Amino acid sequence: MEYNAQSLEKKWQEYWTNNRSFEPSEDFTKEKKYILSMFPFPSGRLHMGHVRNYTLSDSFARYYRQQGFNVLHPIGFDSFGMPAENAAIKNASHPKSWTYDNINYMKAEFKTLGFSFSKERELATSDELYTKFEQSFIIDMFEKGLLYRKKGLLNWCPHDLTVLANEQVVDGKCWRCDTAIVKKDMNQYYFKITQYSDELLAGLPKLETGWPKQVLTMQENWIGKSNGLEFDLFFDDKSKNKLNSKFESFDVFTTRPDTIYGVSYTALAPEHDIVTYMIENSLLSQEIISDIQKMKNTSSIDRQKEKLGISLGLDVIHPLTRKKVPVWIANFVLMDYGSGAVMAVPAHDDRDYDFAKKYNLSINAVIKPFEGEAKVGKAYTEVGKLFNSGEFDGMNSKKSQYNIIKHFEENNIGKKTTNYKLKDWGVSRQRYWGAPIPFVHCNSCGIVMEKKENLPISLPDDVKITGEGNPLEKHPTWKYCACPTCGGDAVRETDTMDTFVESSWYFLRFCASKQNWEKEAFSEEQIKYWMKVDHYIGGIEHAILHLLYARFFTKVFRDLGYIEFDEPFERLLTQGMVLKDGAKMSKSKGNTVDPDALIEKYGADTARLFILFAAPPTQELEWNDSAVEGAYKFIKRFFDRSSNIVKTDTKPKINHSSLNKDEKFARKKVYEALVRANDVYNKKYTFNTMIAGVMEAMNALNTQTNTDVWTEAYWIIASIMEPIIPHVCWDISSNYFSLNNLSKQNVLDEVFIEDSMTLGVSINGKRRCEIRVKIDENKDKIIELAHEAAAKWLEGKTIVKEIVVPKKLVNLVVKG
RNA sequence: GCGGAUGUGGUGAAAUUGGUAUACACGCCAGACUUAGGAUCUGGUGCCGCAAGGCGUGGAGGUUCAAGUCCUCUCAUCCGCACCA
Numbered sequence: 001m002e003y004n005a006q007s008l009e010k011k012w013q014e015y016w017t018n019n020r021s022f023e024p025s026e027d028f029t030k031e032k033k034y035i036l037s038m039f040p041f042p043s044g045r046l047h048m049g050h051v052r053n054y055t056l057s058d059s060f061a062r063y064y065r066q067q068g069f070n071v072l073h074p075i076g077f078d079s080f081g082m083p084a085e086n087a088a089i090k091n092a093s094h095p096k097s098w099t100y101d102n103i104n105y106m107k108a109e110f111k112t113l114g115f116s117f118s119k120e121r122e123l124a125t126s127d128e129l130y131t132k133f134e135q136s137f138i139i140d141m142f143e144k145g146l147l148y149r150k151k152g153l154l155n156w157c158p159h160d161l162t163v164l165a166n167e168q169v170v171d172g173k174c175w176r177c178d179t180a181i182v183k184k185d186m187n188q189y190y191f192k193i194t195q196y197s198d199e200l201l202a203g204l205p206k207l208e209t210g211w212p213k214q215v216l217t218m219q220e221n222w223i224g225k226s227n228g229l230e231f232d233l234f235f236d237d238k239s240k241n242k243l244n245s246k247f248e249s250f251d252v253f254t255t256r257p258d259t260i261y262g263v264s265y266t267a268l269a270p271e272h273d274i275v276t277y278m279i280e281n282s283l284l285s286q287e288i289i290s291d292i293q294k295m296k297n298t299s300s301i302d303r304q305k306e307k308l309g310i311s312l313g314l315d316v317i318h319p320l321t322r323k324k325v326p327v328w329i330a331n332f333v334l335m336d337y338g339s340g341a342v343m344a345v346p347a348h349d350d351r352d353y354d355f356a357k358k359y360n361l362s363i364n365a366v367i368k369p370f371e372g373e374a375k376v377g378k379a380y381t382e383v384g385k386l387f388n389s390g391e392f393d394g395m396n397s398k399k400s401q402y403n404i405i406k407h408f409e410e411n412n413i414g415k416k417t418t419n420y421k422l423k424d425w426g427v428s429r430q431r432y433w434g435a436p437i438p439f440v441h442c443n444s445c446g447i448v449m450e451k452k453e454n455l456p457i458s459l460p461d462d463v464k465i466t467g468e469g470n471p472l473e474k475h476p477t478w479k480y481c482a483c484p485t486c487g488g489d490a491v492r493e494t495d496t497m498d499t500f501v502e503s504s505w506y507f508l509r510f511c512a513s514k515q516n517w518e519k520e521a522f523s524e525e526q527i528k529y530w531m532k533v534d535h536y537i538g539g540i541e542h543a544i545l546h547l548l549y550a551r552f553f554t555k556v557f558r559d560l561g562y563i564e565f566d567e568p569f570e571r572l573l574t575q576g577m578v579l580k581d582g583a584k585m586s587k588s589k590g591n592t593v594d595p596d597a598l599i600e601k602y603g604a605d606t607a608r609l610f611i612l613f614a615a616p617p618t619q620e621l622e623w624n625d626s627a628v629e630g631a632y633k634f635i636k637r638f639f640d641r642s643s644n645i646v647k648t649d650t651k652p653k654i655n656h657s658s659l660n661k662d663e664k665f666a667r668k669k670v671y672e673a674l675v676r677a678n679d680v681y682n683k684k685y686t687f688n689t690m691i692a693g694v695m696e697a698m699n700a701l702n703t704q705t706n707t708d709v710w711t712e713a714y715w716i717i718a719s720i721m722e723p724i725i726p727h728v729c730w731d732i733s734s735n736y737f738s739l740n741n742l743s744k745q746n747v748l749d750e751v752f753i754e755d756s757m758t759l760g761v762s763i764n765g766k767r768r769c770e771i772r773v774k775i776d777e778n779k780d781k782i783i784e785l786a787h788e789a790a791a792k793w794l795e796g797k798t799i800v801k802e803i804v805v806p807k808k809l810v811n812l813v814v815k816g
Numbered sequence: 817g818c819g820g821a822u823g824u825g826g827u828g829a830a831a832u833u834g835g836u837a838u839a840c841a842c843g844c845c846a847g848a849c850u851u852a853g854g855a856u857c858u859g860g861u862g863c864c865g866c867a868a869g870g871c872g873u874g875g876a877g878g879u880u881c882a883a884g885u886c887c888u889c890u891c892a893u894c895c896g897c898a899c900c901a
Contacts, residue, residue: 041901081901154899165899214820218896221819301897304817332817336898351817422898429899499901541895543820576822577894584894613841614828618821620894622828627842634841637856689830692840699840760836765882767836801881808835813881 003639005603005632009727013111022061022073022116026513028529030070035061036507036569038538038546039076042102042124043083046109046595048578048585048611048623049539055608055724056575056617056687057537058115062723063681065116067744072530074510075110075117077103079126081499082165084433088465089176095433095465099126109596113604114726120514125502126433130509132456133521134501135438139449140560142439146192149447152426153271156184160468163430172297176467183296188428189437189495193552197420200551201225203567210571212618215543222544224421228255229405231414233266233316233343236324242283242314247274249316253338253419257404258397259345261389262366263318264356267309267330269340270295275329278312295331303331307355319413320390330355338419346379353379364388367397425549427498432463432471434496442483442490451484457492470494503546504553507533507568527563536569540618543574573685576620585623593623605725606632612687612724634695635728638721641698642732644710649738651715652708656750662704668751669697670713675747677720687724694721715741760809761786763793771810779804786810 016022024032037057040050054075061073077099084095091098103124110117123130141147155164159179163186168175193200201223204216232249240248252266268275270292278284279292291310295303307330314327332351333342346356347365356363365374367384374380383398392400408414428437436457438450450457460478463471472478472494483490505521511530512522538546547569554568577584580591598607610631615621656664673693680690694717701713714732719741722729733739754775759782761769771785783802787794790812801813 038901043901078901083900163899167900169899218820222897224819301817307817426899431899498899500898503901539895539901540821542901544896545898546901579894582893616829619829620822624828624842627828630842633856686830688828689840692830695840758836762836762882765835765880770836803835803881805835805882809882811835811881 003636003728005605005635005727006600008731009112009114009603009605012727012730013114015730016114016116017111017119020120022065022071023118023120024072025070027070028525031068032530033061033064033069033071033534034511034530034532035064035071035073035535036510036533036537037075038536038542039078039503039506040106041081041083042077042079042099042106044102044105046106046113048593048595048621049575051113051595051607052575052578052611052617052621053537053539054110054113054115054117055611056573057535058117058608058726059612059687059723060535060537060681061116062726066719066722066742072121072510073117074121075115076121076123076506076510077106077125078499078503078506079103079124080434080496080502082431082433085431085465085467088433089467094461094463096126096459096461099433100124112599113595113607116726121510121512123506123509125435125499125506128456128458129517130502131435131458133509134435134497134505135450135455135457136452136521137505137557137560138438138497138501139452141191141556142449144556144560146195146556147189147427148192149187149189151185152188152190153183154186154188154430155181157181162467162469166299169299172299172302181297186430188426190424190426191552193425193549194420194422196552196555197223197225197422199555199566200422200548203551207567207569207572210569212572212574215540215547215572215574218543219548222422222548225418226255226420227416227418228253229257229260229401229408229414230339230417231319231408233319233325233341236315236317239314239316239327243274243277244281246277250274250341251339252341252343253417254343256345256348256401257408258386258392258400259348259366260320260343260404261386261392262345262347262364263325263343264346264362264364265326265328265344266316267328267333267342267344267355268312269333269335270329270331271335272329272340275312284312292329295329298331300334307332307351307358309355309359311359319408326361328355328359336423337421348379348381350379350381425498425500425552427501428495429498430470430473430494431496432459432465434499435502436472437493437495437497439493440481440483440490441493442486442488444488445483445485445490447493448483448485448490454484459496472496500546500549504549505557507531507536507550508557508563521562524562531563532565532568532570535571535573537573537575537617540574540576547572573617575617576615578621578623580623582622598628602628602632603635603727605635605727609635609691609725613691614688616686616688618685634698635725638698638717639728639732641702641710642714642736644705644707645714645736646707646711647736648711648715649740651741652712654708654712656748659706659709660704662700663706663709664751666697666700666704666709666713669693669700670716671747671751673697674716674720674745678747690720691724711736716745719743719745757807759786759807761790762809762811763790764813765811767809768793782810786812 035057037053061071065071079099084099087093087098088095155169157164157174157179159177164174164181169181173180204220207216230253232251234249279289288310310329312327315324316327318325344352346352346363348367366388367380367386368374369384386392386395386397386400405416438457440448440450442448460475463475465471479492479494481490481492508522511526550568555566557563558566583589583591585592610628613631614627676690676693680687701710715737718729718733722742733741756772756774758770758772760767761771769789771789773782782804797814799812800815803811
């Protein structure tokens, strides 16, 4: 029979659908696995990154089904978000129809790829039922004080009168009309994620067994906990007068109190209150004011590229030396970290050093190395010995931090403080295609929560997305409503929510079976059974934000009493990007590979096999058309050679000792592949080497003709390859084994027993030859054999050392 | 700029974590079969060299009997930087 991927795959896809093969059981006494891949934004068509993501999760899901687990492997769509509006602007379409058309198309694509998703739990986050519960949670969080309103700086296009996302700002200009953007201070909603800073940080070590270390490190750095000293710097009288006595001092935070005597200037963020006051009261020249404006309108990343400063003509008094210290504005001082002001020690901080050099400010060293001298021409940032530091002279700089903080505290001029880089999470979006924030602004009651029975607050359908203004704000009627508290005239909040909110709890929603979706977000019983997610698979680009937000929501839901665990994801697998010609696949570069075309030509199994074989999942994947061809040929060979096997409902029993050398070797290779397969799902995720193992087994099988060996091999290989190339494996398994082999496979140790082995022989670490020895050969005999084999290289030399590494090699160290 | 990663044949990659570098595959070369081959099968293939041998894991040093793996410095590429998802 000829291998025909298209008809074979279609046949099994229909079979799986008709048999509801992948719907989880409601029998909660069975052992479960919850396999989740990050759900996609419905951009229109699947791209290779998606194929990689879902091939990985599908392999896990299928593997655990074979192992007898009750598997939940759901899928949905993260369907709110800006691209739907961008498409609407571009094609004069409606975000809703664009989104749901895309979803339908992509669902069909999932089917052709043979992904074993539970179709009955499919959801889109833009569904009203999803919005309903999300809004309800938002209200809960508001009541708990975890959601609040404050001013925040946004990118504002003065021409389109709209807020721009960072990606819509190109070189400081609006992407649509090229107008220079300005930063605008607007009221926005924030989640108080900082209330959980410590817990989010403390939870990281518990994830060490299941999460990649790099992700934990990135999150740790992102939360950015640091201990240090906080103190006030007081203006001298002259400066105080300049400021009309409005400000006495400002607050600074430092993680290096040991360098306090080295302070030679201080720097404020351009957004600092004092700067704002000086601008508003014309205490600075027009020229300086416009420089400050320019600085403020520069993105935080661009600001760090070139250090810029502006002298304010003010001085503060050093808290210990009582000397005058000039006050500057510096573009690298961030308003939202610490107090937006720093003490600068150019002698011992790289940034401060560059800045001082540029503006010719003094550099006062106060720490020197324990031995020798510090390098000239750069900041000395290492630990050392204090000098020029008053009573602290001679102390170890690291240890002096404690003493200096103590000194500040005893004299009541400063205190020990902990700071975090983590900021509260701004969730307001001034856009249409998102979940409305369920609040109402009432003239008499102020900001009022919507009543839960009125949820969901749905979006109006009759809008035109033009890219100008906020569509909900502009809508003629939508925002007008009665106050839920007093019944008086009120207006709805027109901000919608960040789409990261939806993706912060979708994994909980998946636990609920569809018949209860109207009634509740999820049930306690279902959550208890399915959570946590056993394997979570997605792109490394989500290492920080999405994963941190999902962890935050989990802790909040716990504190709201909805769930009983602290962390949502037991194990995390972060996949690398899919590249072509060394670059990320993108439409603009024209280097995309269309999954549909690939499936049409070779079938889904080929696409899946190539993707898992070409690189380990955590690494970048370089696309290669001829390697895809190779994957296809392997499957075809695998299918063709199934003609060597005989029909059976049970695995053949083989007497290993009666086999010849080639047969034994083939069997050993097959079982080696099985051992590797089990390792993949449990710890290593190295599908590529597991597949290589199967290929080795196939090559070895081909050197012998024993039908039992062939049959046993296919019984096992069709089982371990089924998670990867399911269609062809189901076909073979149903043709020959009544599908009985698609189940847990046991390793037979007897096939690994050998009586001799090969050892490498090295001279001075350089491999020269090899010897064959009995498995339990003693050391002296091994050395003797090594001497014989390496005689040529030992001539005229003296052996100074002989190293035997059991089961590996012999190294002879020679001289002369 | 800050934080995180990656770098091994012509190509994608492997190496049980300090122990025979290049498994498996692509490509290439040769052969077989064939009217034909962009099908299939068999064999070969790190680089230099006729050979002996030498060299070889981005680069430069170091530790070790032994380094792709550990240390120091350095270069290049990629991811994230809070309104892309």
